[in-house]
Amino acid sequence: MSLWSIAWRYLWNRKLTTALTILSVALGVGMISAVLTLREETQRRFEEEGQAFDIVVGSKGNPLQLVLSTVYFMDAPTGNMDYAVFESLKSHEDVTHAFPIAMGDSYKGYRIVGTSRELMDFAPGARSPYTLAEGRYFEKAQEAVLGAQVARDSGLKVGSVFVGTHGLVQSSFAESHDDHPYTVVGILNLSGSPNDRAIFCDIQSVWDVHSHCDADHDHDSDSDHDHDHAEDPDHDHDHAHDHDHEGQEVTAALIKLASPALRFEFKDQINKHSNAMAAIPIMEIQKLYEQLLGTAKLVLLAIGYLVVAISSLSILIGLYMAILQRRRDLAIMRALGATRGEIFGAVIIEAFWVTVLGIAAGWFMGALTCVVLNHFLVTRIGFHVPAIHMTADLVSAYSAVVLMGLIAGILPAWQAYRSDVARDLAEL
């Protein structure tokens, strides 16, 4: 009969108290497990998006803002740059893919992103974030392909017609482009990427809409208007691709290089020798992650460890009370020949059992949380939450919990260690 089984039988002898203590440890461990897993997956997903393009080029400003606005569709663009800049980038020998991005309008808060048809065929890594759930890709101006979340929230279907409003945020005061309606021709699969929240169209659509705005404004001011599509209902937007791009602007260019190793050199070239600004998405996003999500992770982890610390306290109190009630048993064991060290060890082992079982139960609770979150998030935003797997962070966290549990066992074990056997037997 080992000390391990002796300790186990004492825990089993007070099942309810033991179960409650294990549960309190499990709550903390479950929270830590879920937070670490979610953080890892969030970071992986963010970085995956950031890795899709090696460089983003836009007008000068804040590089993070440029990345957020063009890759994640989350912030206001830094401004526009000449289409000529995009064309020169596209013809650069190190560039394998270059896609223009033009933004300025939105529909119900979802951005209308003007780009080239080729972007829809772009499949970075093993991912295909532009696959169609239904319909087809846009082929001419004023045709739109909706991200899955846009389609679901707006209720638009293939064949639906909608009108964009000026600006990138939903506002009742926003100017509506009634004269340039879009027709939905396709809906993308839910990808869990920013694409779910975007409306893609040919870049010509954006240019057309805004040239009209500019033209209308010009007309209002100096009546110099010679190309008003709105007054021509039969106007065929098929001619869009035939437009001369001279004088047009783009918000940004998404660039894929021949090798990621060229990123820094390419970025430096752009930043030093042109009026545009280049940013490396993965770098910007990692900086943001550390600043913003890193803090959120720390807060959640701190809460998790706080719960574990409180659980450790309950281990300490539970064991301490048990030792007080068990002075008789400990004295008998000493009378049977158990050394002080063996008594100390048996109590520490009890703390270890509670902690390890708490970790096992917590792991299960964390896994269950991830399964539930996965079910919810996959259907809502296409965000896949993986099952908990052992990462270095998780192993460190579990080790810390074991350590805290053992530390919690030291005081009761010391109490048992220094008990006066003769007195305890005399008091029986």
Next chain:
Amino acid sequence: MLNRKDAVMVLLEEVTRRLGPGVHFSCEKFYAAPGSRTALWGPSGCGKSTMLNLITGLLRPDSGTLRIDGADITALSESRMDAFRGERMGFVFQTFNLLPPFNALQNVLLGMRFSDTIPEQEWKSRAVAMLNRVGLERRLHSKPGTLSVGERQRVAIARALVNKPRLIVADEPTGSLDPKTAASVMALLLELCEEEKVTLLLVTHDRGIAEQLPDLFDCTGLAREDAS
């Protein structure tokens, strides 16, 4: 009674121990031969339990000679004393002192767990044999709470003897039993000590119980107030 020191299982000479302010224990001389059965008799508070604690090493004397089975236990370190106790002594208590989480068999196994006297592979067969010997072959897996008081004391006797000790110390072993059960438990204890050739020291305040044993040591006055 004894002529040679090496024939002494328990020897106390000029043993003193302070028990508290103004009270001390003092035993001029006590000895018990190997295989003897001695009652330590006296009224409550006379010092017989203190004497038992000194003999078992749970209390250390302030002065005097205290030899058990040839060893000067006052010279043993605490850990050596723990091992010595586990190997050479068996305990029977008034309130049985079985450990509640463990069944009868496991309680007896614990008697061997903390010493190296019996090889581990023999633990179970030895424990079962002892429980059979005390008539509990059908209660091996019963928890103490489900046993009668007589059965509990039988388990305690089996636990005390399972380790083949040289000395059994029994503190009021029949104090919690009805007369009929007490008589049968006493008979069993004496019979087993005879069989196993174990020295028995039995503490009791009951003169009738004490007189069932061949030797009687009157403990009256061992614990007393300091002379002013």
